Amino acid sequence: MTDTGFTVVAQGLRKVFVAPDGKPFDAIDDLSFRIRAGTLTALTGPDGAGKTTLMRMMAGLLRPDAGTLQVLGEDVSLRPQAVQNRISYMPQRFGLYEDLSVQENLDLYADLHGVPMEQRRERFSRMLEMTDMARFTARPAGKLSGGMKQKLGLACTLVRSPDLLLLDEPSVGVDPLSRRDLWTILEQLIEGENLSVIVSTAYMDEAARCTDVFVVNRGRLLAEGSPEDLSHRAKGLTYEAAPPPGMPARVLQARLIDAPDRIVDAVPRGGRVWFIRQPDCDEAALRELLPDTPFEPRTEELEDAFMALLREHDGDSGKTAEHAPAATVPQSKGDGHPVIVVRDLVRRFGDFTAVASTSFSVAQGEIFGLLGPNGAGKTTTFRMLCGLLPATSGHLEVAGLNLRKARAEARGRIGYVSQKFALYGNLTVRENLEFFAGAYGLPRKRAHARIEAVLKQFDLEPGAVSGILPVGYKQRLAMAAGLLHEPDILFLDEPTSGIDPMARRAFWRTITALAQDGVTIIVTTHFMEEAEYCDRIAIQDDGRMLALGTPQQVREQAGGDRAMDMNTAFIANVEQSRAALARKGEAA
Amino acid sequence: MEWLTVWLAQILSLCRKEFLAVIKDPANRTILFVPVLMQSVLFGYGATFDLTNVPYVVVDESRSATSTALLARIDGTGVFRRAATLETPAQIAAMIDAGKATVAITIPSDFDQRLTRGQASPVEVVLDGRNSSTAGAAAGQIGTIVADFNRSRGVHPAVTVERRAWYNPNLLTRWSLLPTLIASLSFMQTLLIAALSVAREREQGTFDQLMVTPLRPMQIMVGKLLPAMTIGLIQSTLVLLVIRFWFQIPMQGSLVLLYCCLIGFTTAAVGLGLSISALSLNMQQAMLYTFIVIMPMMLLSGMVTPVRNMPRVLQLATMVNPLRFGIDMARRIYLEGAGLSDIAFDFVPLAAITAVSLPLAAWLFRNRLS
Numbered sequence: 001m002t003d004t005g006f007t008v009v010a011q012g013l014r015k016v017f018v019a020p021d022g023k024p025f026d027a028i029d030d031l032s033f034r035i036r037a038g039t040l041t042a043l044t045g046p047d048g049a050g051k052t053t054l055m056r057m058m059a060g061l062l063r064p065d066a067g068t069l070q071v072l073g074e075d076v077s078l079r080p081q082a083v084q085n086r087i088s089y090m091p092q093r094f095g096l097y098e099d100l101s102v103q104e105n106l107d108l109y110a111d112l113h114g115v116p117m118e119q120r121r122e123r124f125s126r127m128l129e130m131t132d133m134a135r136f137t138a139r140p141a142g143k144l145s146g147g148m149k150q151k152l153g154l155a156c157t158l159v160r161s162p163d164l165l166l167l168d169e170p171s172v173g174v175d176p177l178s179r180r181d182l183w184t185i186l187e188q189l190i191e192g193e194n195l196s197v198i199v200s201t202a203y204m205d206e207a208a209r210c211t212d213v214f215v216v217n218r219g220r221l222l223a224e225g226s227p228e229d230l231s232h233r234a235k236g237l238t239y240e241a242a243p244p245p246g247m248p249a250r251v252l253q254a255r256l257i258d259a260p261d262r263i264v265d266a267v268p269r270g271g272r273v274w275f276i277r278q279p280d281c282d283e284a285a286l287r288e289l290l291p292d293t294p295f296e297p298r299t300e301e302l303e304d305a306f307m308a309l310l311r312e313h314d315g316d317s318g319k320t321a322e323h324a325p326a327a328t329v330p331q332s333k334g335d336g337h338p339v340i341v342v343r344d345l346v347r348r349f350g351d352f353t354a355v356a357s358t359s360f361s362v363a364q365g366e367i368f369g370l371l372g373p374n375g376a377g378k379t380t381t382f383r384m385l386c387g388l389l390p391a392t393s394g395h396l397e398v399a400g401l402n403l404r405k406a407r408a409e410a411r412g413r414i415g416y417v418s419q420k421f422a423l424y425g426n427l428t429v430r431e432n433l434e435f436f437a438g439a440y441g442l443p444r445k446r447a448h449a450r451i452e453a454v455l456k457q458f459d460l461e462p463g464a465v466s467g468i469l470p471v472g473y474k475q476r477l478a479m480a481a482g483l484l485h486e487p488d489i490l491f492l493d494e495p496t497s498g499i500d501p502m503a504r505r506a507f508w509r510t511i512t513a514l515a516q517d518g519v520t521i522i523v524t525t526h527f528m529e530e531a532e533y534c535d536r537i538a539i540q541d542d543g544r545m546l547a548l549g550t551p552q553q554v555r556e557q558a559g560g561d562r563a564m565d566m567n568t569a570f571i572a573n574v575e576q577s578r579a580a581l582a583r584k585g586e587a588a
Numbered sequence: 589m590e591w592l593t594v595w596l597a598q599i600l601s602l603c604r605k606e607f608l609a610v611i612k613d614p615a616n617r618t619i620l621f622v623p624v625l626m627q628s629v630l631f632g633y634g635a636t637f638d639l640t641n642v643p644y645v646v647v648d649e650s651r652s653a654t655s656t657a658l659l660a661r662i663d664g665t666g667v668f669r670r671a672a673t674l675e676t677p678a679q680i681a682a683m684i685d686a687g688k689a690t691v692a693i694t695i696p697s698d699f700d701q702r703l704t705r706g707q708a709s710p711v712e713v714v715l716d717g718r719n720s721s722t723a724g725a726a727a728g729q730i731g732t733i734v735a736d737f738n739r740s741r742g743v744h745p746a747v748t749v750e751r752r753a754w755y756n757p758n759l760l761t762r763w764s765l766l767p768t769l770i771a772s773l774s775f776m777q778t779l780l781i782a783a784l785s786v787a788r789e790r791e792q793g794t795f796d797q798l799m800v801t802p803l804r805p806m807q808i809m810v811g812k813l814l815p816a817m818t819i820g821l822i823q824s825t826l827v828l829l830v831i832r833f834w835f836q837i838p839m840q841g842s843l844v845l846l847y848c849c850l851i852g853f854t855t856a857a858v859g860l861g862l863s864i865s866a867l868s869l870n871m872q873q874a875m876l877y878t879f880i881v882i883m884p885m886m887l888l889s890g891m892v893t894p895v896r897n898m899p900r901v902l903q904l905a906t907m908v909n910p911l912r913f914g915i916d917m918a919r920r921i922y923l924e925g926a927g928l929s930d931i932a933f934d935f936v937p938l939a940a941i942t943a944v945s946l947p948l949a950a951w952l953f954r955n956r957l958s
Contacts, residue, residue, distance in 0.1 A: 438601020
């Protein structure tokens with residue numbers, strides 16, 4: 001080894017890809033770094049930062065276009081096999097064989113890696129114990145939950161003991177509980193086997209658990225250091241403000257976000273607003289911005305430094321769409337009568353219960369969040385509400401009607417933005433909007449006016465081909481199409497998955513503005529912290545409704561106070577409910 | 589009134605979107621029109637039962653002036669090409685087995701003597717029955733040559749057959765086959781386009797987006813039907829132009845009637861395609877189902893083999909095959925100049941297929957669970 005003490009040494013690394021619009025761009029742009037051996041290192045950055053490209057290069061699956069990359073002392077572009085023999089790599093979507101059982105998957109990967117028979121038994125039992133999957137060895141991998149699949153993927157990756165473990169976003173789409181388990185396993189491994197691990201993640205709480213953190217954005221390295229060093233960059237810039245009584249935190253947050261020259265970032269948190277000021281904006285200027293709102297400094301966190309770094313690097317590219325200024329006083333939201341009523345809603349697929357007896361109602365002008373991990377039943381509930389899926393049993397009412405049976409006009413009152421981009425990719429932005437204006441039966445004049453309005457509101461280029469827009473813009477277009485006909489109720493299915501933190505802020509800013517105009521919003525998300533934007537949330541797990549209420553009520557149900565973050569609240573709720581179920585099982 | 593305008597405007601915007609989606613894809617643009625043109629030209633030149641260049645071998649044991657004269661007639665037709673002149677009948681088998689000859693003619697050694705004596709003399713013809721239609725046609729052709737030969741020798745059989753083939757005077761395969769392509773070539777693509785249309789939207793998630801709009805299943809169906817039909821009709825027109833102006837096959841019937849029939853036929857084809865599409869969860873399934881139905885439909889269409897020749901059960905099965913009636917109409921109007929009264933019956937099954945498949949598709953849009 002040339003550089004003992006370092007697992008990965010990169011020098012002037014570059015990788016060029018061709019964007020969907022045919023233009024080449026630097027996915028990795030002149031990157032140089034060194035990663036220390038024996039540490040847990042996080043590679044973090046927004047989506048599209050180049051994390052996966054970098055991981056694939058380190059695993060010898062992609063050749064750099066320029067620069068050198070040494071992994072475990074070998075030049076990986078010259079001798080990829082020599083490197084691959086000593087590393088284990090878990091890609092974002094690990095290749096489990098869904099029809100094979102847990103045990104068969106383990107055997108298969110042990111065979112592929114040539115793990116000797118005598119080592120297997122000890123290794124398997126250790127892996128199964130660690131992942132808590134010993135009970136499920138006979139179950140087909142396809143029938144595991146998202147979190148269990150990910151744990152099995154990790155176990156299969158670790159059938160042999162590597163010198164370096166590469167994990168590419170292991171916790172994407174995994175519920176908070178499994179996410180916590182996954183990290184416990186990682187920490188045990190590092191301690192027990194003195195393993196070097198490089199993990200890419202978009203979650204700051206995960207990065208905060210690592211020894212070293214590398215922040216990348218658009219192929220460039222923005223910063224590196226320990227979480228403490230990095231957090232330090234935001235020292236003295238972070239504050240907390242309490243909105244006046246009766247004002248939702250998101251309204252205050254919107255007002256702060258709207259002043260990017262003074263404020264780097266703001267998020268609602270525990271009924272208050274956490275924000276970061278620009279370094280050149282002094283407290284006097286802040287007071288000017290928040291005349292009637294007290295604010296006080298708070299301890300900085302890694303996420304604050306991360307947002308500050310991104311904002312600095314991206315300049316104004318994360319510019320939010322245009323909105324009316326956030327109202328200081330919440331406007332009247334109608335009479336608060338329920339526009340959505342769900343009672344004992346059940347949906348089964350064969351013998352699998354996707355949604356078990358769920359009841360809730362949503363008042364007009366409310367932002368209602370359906371939270372839960374992938375596979376918890378939120379999308380199924382959501383599709384039933386929109387009339388896309390019939391319920392097995394139960395009562396369902398949207399604007400006084402069951403959309404599945406209602407006349408077509410009733411559908412004209414709702415807007416729908418689906419989970420993945422579901423507009424016509426080879427049509428231009430304008431053609432898509434014209435089509436939906438036509439489908440909603442808008443008269444020519446109004447259609448024209450509305451199209452111009454949403455193009456302006458969402459800052460969209462009408463001539464661009466929608467299929468090759470960047471993710472954030474696709475999402476804006478989907479919103480624009482969903483709002484063309486000015487619906488009373490807007491359904492948003494996982495609108496923020498796969499878009500970067502800046503775009504998410506911009507998205508929620510739009511939602512806040514809509515809610516002010518009296519639009520009722522139903523939104524699903526697997527980002528627990530986004531619950532803070534909602535008036536009320538419902539947490540689902542395994543098809544069951546675990547908690548329902550304001551974010552504060554949900555925290556209290558979990559036994560926490562204002563400071564408890566939503567992730568912790570979610571985990572506590574799930575654990576309480578599972579324990580209750582187990583007690584019931586014992587009693588029975 | 590206003591209700592109707594909105595209703596129609598919604599369908600119009602769907603049609604517009606469908607057309608744009610098809611036309612914007614450069615691959616689509618070529619796939620829609622180039623293969624149809626190529627196939628119709630290929631069929632025109634390639635697919636033929638007409639006899640030309642049939643290789644034959646001969647064993648002339650007579651070696652007389654008379655036998656030479658008969659062989660000269662065979663050589664002179666342009667239909668047969670002599671592959672070899674053999675010494676003994678024993679060599680025939682090898683030539684036929686190897687596929688070097690389709691026909692073997694043996695002229696016996698007493699051929700000339702018998703004829704001079706005024707007696708009849710057999711000529712043995714061995715045929716390669718592995719291709720029955722060529723063999724049969726070759727045998728018939730040799731029969732005609734021999735009859736002519738007899739007449740030239742002043743022998744007059746008691747009964748003679750005078751053939752007059754109506755509608756296709758020279759009995760060219762090209763004439764009987766090409767007009768059927770007006771229906772069959774466009775059928776394949778129309779079915780596929782329709783079958784992929786909903787399946788593609790389901791796969792890409794746009795169908796949900798469509799289902800939450802106030803569009804009714806009926807409107808979605810019409811919006812999908814019209815563009816697919818238009819593409820089918822354009823393809824039929826291309827084939828029509830190729831056979832009329834490139835192959836110069838004269839058209840006997842009314843163009844207006846032909847198009848009326850094509851509209852009826854294409855609607856049924858699209859209806860079938862949309863049902864397949866509404867049933868499929870993704871494009872792969874739709875493609876698979878389409879290929880599963882298209883083969884039997886082609887075979888049982890009467891395009892190459894007459895429906896009358898099929899077993900009774902299969903004849904019944906052809907009643908649900910729109911292609912059978914499309915082909916029947918196209919061929920009869922084009923070659924025969926059939927009028928409306930002649931082909932009116934064909935509309936009944938087509939209308940029935942449409943009346944079942946379109947509502948089925950519309951119902952499946954909403955009720956097919958994903």
